[in-house]
Each structure stands twice: as C-alpha cells, then as structure tokens.
Amino acid sequence: MIFSYIGIIVLWLFLFCYIIIASIDFGAGFFALHAKITNQDKKLNHLISRYLNPVWEVTNVFFVFFFVGMVGFFPESALYFGTVLLVPASIALVLLSIRGAFYAFENYGQDSKLPWLVLYGLTGLFIPASLATAMTISEGGYITKHGSSFDLNWTELLLSPFSWSVVFLAIITVLYISSGFLTFYADRAKDTRAYKLLRYWFLFWGPPMIAISLFVFLSLRVQNETHFLSAVLNYWWLFLLSLICFIVAMLLTLLKKAHGWAFIMVIFQMGFAFFGYGASKLPYILYPQVQFEHAVVNDSMAMALTIAFICGLLLLIPSLILLLKLFVFDKEYVEGKKSQY
Template sequence: MDYQYIGITVLWTFLYGYIIVGAIDFGAGFFMLYAKITKQDHLISSLVSRYLNPVWEVTNVFLVFFFVGIVGFFPDTAYYFGSTLLIPGTVALLLLAIRGGFYAFETYGKDSKFAWIFLYGMTGLLIPAAFSTVLTISEGGFIQKTDTGVKLDWFELLMSPYSWAVVFLAVISVLYISSGFLTYYAHKAGDTAAYKLMRQWFLIWAGPMLIICQFVFLSLRQHNEEHFNNAVTHYWWLFGLSIVFFIAAVVLILLKKFHGLAFIMIMIQFALAFYGYGLSKLPYILYPYVNIDKAVVNDNMAIALVIVFILGLLLLIPSLLLLLRLFIFDADYVKGNKK
C-alpha cells in the first residue's frame, strides 16, 4: 500500500485547516488595525475579540501537526528546507511570538496599546507572506546543491515573478477569507454596523482575489512548466469548480443572503484549488530533490505515522467544531451577552 500518499493527504488536510483558521485570525488583526487608524474600531473591535478569545490558542495546532508530520514522513524535507528556510522560518516564528504577546495583553490587560495593535495587524500580513516562501521554494529553481550542502539563491527568489505572485496571493487570500467569515459572523451577531463594514471589505477583496490567481498561474507556467501542464491538463476541473464556488459566494453576499452558506462555499473554493495544486504537484514535494515515492520513511514507521496523524485529525476537527459550537456560534456569546 502507498502509505506515503495517505500520509501526504492527511498532512495536506492539516495545512488546509491552518490556512482557513489562520487566515481568519490574521485578517482579523489587519482589519482591527485598519479600523483603528480610520477611527472605525468601535464598529468591529468587540466582534473580532469575541471570535479570537476562544480560538487563538488552537490555531497553530494545525501548523505544528503539519511540520512534524512532513519531517516524520519525508525526512529529506528537513535537510533541504531546514537549511534554506532558516531566515524566513525564524522571521515567521518571531512574528508568531509577537502575536502571542498581543493575545496575552489583550486577554489579561485592561486596555490595548496602539503599538500592540499595530504589531498584531502587520504580523497578520507578514506571517502568511513569510510562510508562502515554502510553497515558492518547493517549485524548484531556488535551491543550489553544492559540495558543502544546500543554499538558497536569494537573488533569484527576490527577482522571481512567481515568488511575488505567491506572496500577494497569500496576503489577499487572508483578507478575502477573513472578511468573508467576519461578514457572516457580524450578520449572525445582528451587528449591522460591523456587517456593513465587513461586507464592503469582502466585496473589495473579491476582485483582487480572482486577479492574483490568474497571475499565479501565468507565473507558474514560466517558472515550472511541468507542474503547470499537469495542473491544466489533468486537474483543470478542480480549478474550474473553484471559480464556480467563488462566484456563488460573491453573488450570495452581494444579495445579502445565506451568509453561512456563502462562507462554506469560500471554504470549498479554497479546498478545490488547494487540493488541485497539491495533486498536480505530486509526486514532488520539492522539485527536483524530494519525491514522495523515494523519500518516504520505511513502511513500519509510515504505518505508525499514518495512524497517529489520522487519529490526531479525528481528535482536532471535532474539538474545533465543539469549540465553535460552545462559544463562537453560541446564540448569547455571538451577540456579546455571554463571556
């Protein structure tokens, strides 16, 4: 049995979970900062705080599972990515630590200083930009293998159109997903002022979301033609369906109807595109060095890891759903009547 394909599917699901949950968190931070600067913070601050308080502690669990699993299943990734991602990885961890500091001050402090809100808002954009470097490098062409090890060609990375397209995709996706969820959340809370503001932001970011996806595809064709051809030849239908769900979500929010369904469609939209990207890239994790057919651990370890991570997924997802049910979507909590 090809345990490596089961393993990478489970790990990809963890990463998808982090993208959705993390994007809501990251985008909420930026919207809080923007609202503070434009004197609109009184409209959304309480709404965002009600969402963040129960959820922020579990957001990074998805990410931890993914990185531990990817190294466990495919040890070669530690060698190649560990050496080349030292700087962006350190930056991302530092930014995560800053966000953790904000959560502590927000939760246990009596008031939030503007400096903390500024750091919280900016890290919401910088963290996904830093993490997007991993996907960029995985397309190949940026790592040089020498007699002394591997090194990252920073000049090539910074000059690559594909690299910047992925960075902008990460940032815009965060703002798009977050505004979509917060639109639904504000509507559920009956907060008319916050709803109007978040709906406006969602509609503003929907256009750039569609445009940047086209730029990513065009730049991928130039950077890694093999991956591009595989995507458009065999998995075009996944990306096509993704656009259909995108249009459906935008139309529902334009019509101010079925906001919960609209956000589910946003999640499906990203799931289709994300899994389409992953499937079209197989069997490579890192072109051309890490191939999951060759770089996987032995069968006994692979079976153990598959079992452990499936159990982890089965534990984490129901726990998150229970958390959402008890707090986020509780009728009294969502309206701010219960703390």
C-alpha cells in the same frame, strides 16, 4: 507505498485546516488595526474580540501537526527545507511570538495599546507572506547545491515575479477568507455596523484575489512548466469548481443572503484550488530534488505515523467544532450577551 499517499493526504488536510483558521485570525488582526486607525474600531473590534478570545489558543496546533508530520513522514524534505527556509521560518517564528504576546496583553491587560495593535495587525500580513516562501521554493529554481550543502539563491528569489505574486496572493487570500467569515459572523451577531463594513471588505478583496491567482498560474508556466501542464491537463476541473464556488459566494453576499453558505462556498473554493495545486504537484515535494514516493520513511514507521495523525485529525476536528458551538456560535455569546468565562 500506500502509506506515502495516505500520509501526504493527511498532512495536506492539516495544512488546509491551518490555512482557513489562521487566515481568519491573521485577517482579523489587519481589520482591527485598520478600524483603529480610521476610528471605526467601535464598529468592529468588539466583534473580532468575541471570535478570537476562545479560538486563538488552538490556531497553531494544526500547523505544528503538519510540520512534525512533514519531518516524520518525509525526513529527506527536512534536509532541504530546513536549510533553505532557515531565515523565512525564523522570521515567521518571531512574528508568531509577537502575536502570542499581543494575545496575552489583550486578555490580561486593561486595554489594547496602539503599538501592540500595529504589531498584531502587520504580523497578520507578514506571517503568510513569509510562510508562502516555502511554496515558492518548492517549485524549483531557487536552490543551488555545493557538494553536500544547499544554498538558497536570494537574488533569484527576490527578483522573481512568481515569488512576489505568491506573496501577494497569500496576503490577499488571508484578507478574503477572513472578511468572508467575519461577514457571516457579524450577520449572525445582528451587528449591522460591523456587517456593512465587513461585507464591503469581502466584496472588495474578491476580484483582486482571482486576478492575482491567475497571474500566479500563468507565471508558474515560466517557473515550473511540468507542474503547470499537469494542472492544466489533468486537474483543470478542480480549478473550475473553485471558480464556480467563488462566483456563488460573491452572488450570495451581493444579495445579502445565506452568509453561512457563502462562507462554506469560500471554504470549498479554497479546498478545490488547494488540493488541485497539491495533486498537480505530485510526485514532487521539492522540484526536482525530493519526490514523496522516494523520501518517505520505512513502511512500519509510516504506518505508525499514519495511524497517529489520523487519530490526531479525528480528535482535533470534533474539538474545534465543539469549541465553535459552545462559544463562537453560541447565540448569546455571539451577540455579546454572555462572556467567555
């Protein structure tokens, strides 16, 4: 039993790391496209390129670990999610392939063609929207069972206010996290033109993100009252801490001070909300069909997976920190005085 708890915590950490890193990447694509269309690309795109060049190869590693770990620890969840998420997951895979193709052309081509940049920018919004479908479905009410087979009720899903609110929350959160990091990055690079634009985007997307988060929370009461009551009664303090971190991040940015700490507050904000959501959802992985305590593999396999994934986490986190230190936050590299190669 203990391994099921350790396993779900480690997997949640992998998913959280992916959300933060991928959000910066996804949002950067949209900002690059917007800057190109509005003829502001000279202000912004060089800064985005300096961040993405050394980092884009490792972005999806955390998601791969989470996906493999989910199937390994909780094989019963694969039976449900593997069936009902076939279409959304396939769409996300195609979009990720398009982004990979863009990175190849960006790094080895002469320049960024507008059609590729459009695909790159739009996929940064569509991928989180498609992946957010898993969160929506996991709250229950969208899966119908016919004997030993499962079907996704697309009509119910597409007409659900909760479903669309989660999609919009995923998109806005991506833009919020990305603009928060890039504001800090522009300030560190002493790039005044990019800093002004990105600071505006960060302040712009903050309030809508809180508003849509509140709507998601309220609509959850209709979709899954059990989860809603657990969040309100048992884990309200995590969501309160998340709101406090949001206020601190906004104030620091408004005052144009300590942008590094402002982004750390963004990470804590997302962390408190993310783990509050996950903890209040337990013991269900998929409501009401799959409970993690019952769906976990046998103890010996769970122990082996736990050790392997903890080792993977201990390897990936220092590696990412080293990558950021050597390239992304190197003083000469961030100011454009040194090439990655």
